[in-house]
Amino acid sequence: MAQASDNSTAIDPHAKHFATDHLKSDLKGRSLRSGLITLVAGAFGFVISMSATAVMARLLDLSDFGLIGMVSVVVSFIVLFKDLGLSMATVQQEHINHQQVSTLFWINAIISCFIAYLTVAISPFIAWFFGEPRLLFIAMASAPAQIFSGLIIQHQALLRRQMRFTALAAIQITSQLVSITVALYMAWHGYGYWALVVQTLVSQVVNMLLVWLSTGWIPGRPTRSSGVRPMLRFGGFLTGFNLTNHFARNLDNILIGKFSGSGELGLYQKAYTLLMLPISQINTPITAVAIPALSRLQNDPQAYRRYYQRAIGLLVIVGMPVIAFAAAAATPIILILLGEKWIDAVDIFIALSPAAFIGTFNVATGWVYMSMGTTDRQFRYGLIASLLTCIGFAIGSMWGPVGVAWSLSINFMLIRYPAVAYCFKGTHLKPKDLGLVIYQPAIAAILAGLATWFASQIWMQSWHLLTQFISMAGLYALCYLLIWLLIPGGKQHLFNTFKLLKEIKGERG
Numbered sequence: 334m335a336q337a338s339d340n341s342t343a344i345d346p347h348a349k350h351f352a353t354d355h356l357k358s359d360l361k362g363r364s365l366r367s368g369l370i371t372l373v374a375g376a377f378g379f380v381i382s383m384s385a386t387a388v389m390a391r392l393l394d395l396s397d398f399g400l401i402g403m404v405s406v407v408v409s410f411i412v413l414f415k416d417l418g419l420s421m422a423t424v425q426q427e428h429i430n431h432q433q434v435s436t437l438f439w440i441n442a443i444i445s446c447f448i449a450y451l452t453v454a455i456s457p458f459i460a461w462f463f464g465e466p467r468l469l470f471i472a473m474a475s476a477p478a479q480i481f482s483g484l485i486i487q488h489q490a491l492l493r494r495q496m497r498f499t500a501l502a503a504i505q506i507t508s509q510l511v512s513i514t515v516a517l518y519m520a521w522h523g524y525g526y527w528a529l530v531v532q533t534l535v536s537q538v539v540n541m542l543l544v545w546l547s548t549g550w551i552p553g554r555p556t557r558s559s560g561v562r563p564m565l566r567f568g569g570f571l572t573g574f575n576l577t578n579h580f581a582r583n584l585d586n587i588l589i590g591k592f593s594g595s596g597e598l599g600l601y602q603k604a605y606t607l608l609m610l611p612i613s614q615i616n617t618p619i620t621a622v623a624i625p626a627l628s629r630l631q632n633d634p635q636a637y638r639r640y641y642q643r644a645i646g647l648l649v650i651v652g653m654p655v656i657a658f659a660a661a662a663a664t665p666i667i668l669i670l671l672g673e674k675w676i677d678a679v680d681i682f683i684a685l686s687p688a689a690f691i692g693t694f695n696v697a698t699g700w701v702y703m704s705m706g707t708t709d710r711q712f713r714y715g716l717i718a719s720l721l722t723c724i725g726f727a728i729g730s731m732w733g734p735v736g737v738a739w740s741l742s743i744n745f746m747l748i749r750y751p752a753v754a755y756c757f758k759g760t761h762l763k764p765k766d767l768g769l770v771i772y773q774p775a776i777a778a779i780l781a782g783l784a785t786w787f788a789s790q791i792w793m794q795s796w797h798l799l800t801q802f803i804s805m806a807g808l809y810a811l812c813y814l815l816i817w818l819l820i821p822g823g824k825q826h827l828f829n830t831f832k833l834l835k836e837i838k839g840e841r842g
Contacts, residue, residue: 374502375614378509382610383670385513389520389528390603390671397526399595402602403463404472406586408452420490429494431553438487438552445483452476463590467526474530481537485544492548493621501621504543512536570708574715581719581726585737588730601734603671604681608689611655616696619648627704634761637704641762645697646770650826652693653774657782658809660686661789665802684738688745690778695745697767698756705760714755718748773817773826781812 420441456472492501516532524531590598623644630637659666663682667675702711722744729740753764785808793801817823 370498370502374498374506375618377506379611379614381506381509381513382614385517386603386607387670388517390675392517392520393525393528395599395603395674396595397529397599398603399590399597399599400465400467400471400526401529402586402598403465403590403595404459404468404475406583406590407455407459407462408472408475409583420486420493432556434487434491434550435553436555436557439555441483441486445480445486448483449476449479452479463595465595471526471530474527475533478534478537481534481541485541487552488544488548488550491550492544493625496622496625497547498618498622500547502618504540504547507543508536508539511539567706567708570712571703573712574708577712577715577719581722584723584726585730585741588726589734589737592730593733597734600675600678601681601737603675604667604678604738605685607666607670607678608656608659608682608685609692611659612652612689612692615648615652615655616693619644620696620700623700624703627700631704631706637761638766641700642766642770644700645694645767646774648696649693649771649774653690653771653778654781654809654813656686656689656693657778658785658806659689661782661786661809662802662805665798665805668798669802680735681738684735684742687742688738690775691745691749694767694771695749698752701756701760701762707760710756714752718752721748773820773823776820777813777816777823780816781809784812785809 453473453476456469459472460466460469489501492498512532512535515535516528519528519531586598586602589601623640626640627637630640660683663679663686667679667682671678698714699711702708722741725740725744726737729736729738732739750764753767757763757766785805788808789801789805793804796804817827
């Protein structure tokens with residue numbers, strides 16, 4: 334096998350960038366190491382983001398964040414066309430070559446340039462729609478970031494395909510630190526919302542340079558007969574789903590920004606970001622590890638199911654208690670991180686918590702669609718789900734930002750089981766396979782959250798905020814552990830989790 338790989342590299346000097354055969358011999362070990370790396374990097378990134386958020390929220394006004402949100406809600410929609418699902422196509426394919434990836438690179442590059450041009454062209458419309466002249470220049474300034482990010486789509490996909498997550502983690506943290514440092518400097522010196530605009534630009538430039546250096550792959554000329562048609566089909570359906578889903582998920586920002594103003598939108602977006610950030614810091618890196626691994630196992634039903642359950646189990650046993658505690662400690666969290674002027678975000682924060690709780694395993698369906706290559710079914714589901722979400726937002730908007738937040742949570746609770754049942758049909762999985770790994774963490778997290786909230790209401794109302802937060806965190810951790818020991822099968826589940834963590838530690842060593 335090694336000799337064949339050497340011969341392949343000798344014939345095609347680019348083969349080393351696309352080969353994945355070497356992953357299969359140690360897929361479990363590599364997944365464990367990658368999982369550890371991504372979790373540590375995610376935790377570190379979370380601490381950095383929270384620290385920066387706490388400072389920026391005090392240096393900038395509510396309306397500064399709202400202005401950026403108004404631009405983002407429009408620009409982020411057209412940006413979805415930049416990828417066209419082609420990065421995931423590169424990761425998912427069993428075999429791929431230099432000509433194919435080069436062709437995909439130039440497709441992404443051309444589309445990115447067009448999106449940058451389109452962003453500038455629609456800037457006057459954004460300013461007119463929201464009735465805010467400052468949005469014209471904010472939108473125009475965001476255009477170069479679209480080009481920088483488009484030039485690394487395939488390079489990042491190659492790093493994920495070969496499960497080089499150490500490099501990806503280092504790049505992410507470095508670009509995050511550099512961009513936040515620049516943004517804090519600008520905010521401190523009174524540049525207002527421009528600090529947030531420049532933060533995005535700096536992050537994309539640093540990210541682009543580091544990704545290109547890490548991969549070492551230089552794209553060739555596009556080839557018309559490279560055989561990318563199936564990949565374009567895969568990516569097309571994935572893009573269709575992302576577009577419908579993105580529009581539905583951002584209609585809340587549009588409605589609040591249009592009818593309630595930048596201040597209310599700033600409150601809503603900050604509450605949403607604070608609550609969803611822990612999920613993204615956990616789900617995003619583990620998803621990056623899981624999809625390449627599941628793609629390699631798509632023809633092995635038992636191994637696929639086993640890997641899937643362990644990965645989802647790791648997500649929820651970490652994510653669910655974080656969200657349940659955040660909901661219980663919403664007031665001290667908002668006041669400590671953001672300050673008194675953000676107190677109205679507490680009700681929004683609480684209203685969004687059921688959606689965030691379900692969001693801890695919201696990736697469960699996406700993993701299956703993408704690793705199995707069934708993005709056409711994902712697109713069909715997305716059309717219906719997005720319609721229901723839009724109807725919910727339209728109804729919820731009559732009660733302002735809090736009503737919109739509750740509409741999102743109610744929608745999440747109503748459609749989750751049908752979404753899972755439809756996704757798993759015809760695959761290696763059944764809904765009960767998912768239910769078996771989420772019900773125990775869900776029970777433990779919710780009960781611990783309720784116990785902590787009641788205790789805080791009875792004993793901690795007059796305490797200092799920081800003392801209250803630390804006490805609630807300690808109480809929650811104690812309750813969570815005790816409930817695990819009491820629920821049926823809880824001890825065994827904890828044992829299996831500690832065993833997995835021990836395996837990760839062993840792989841690390």
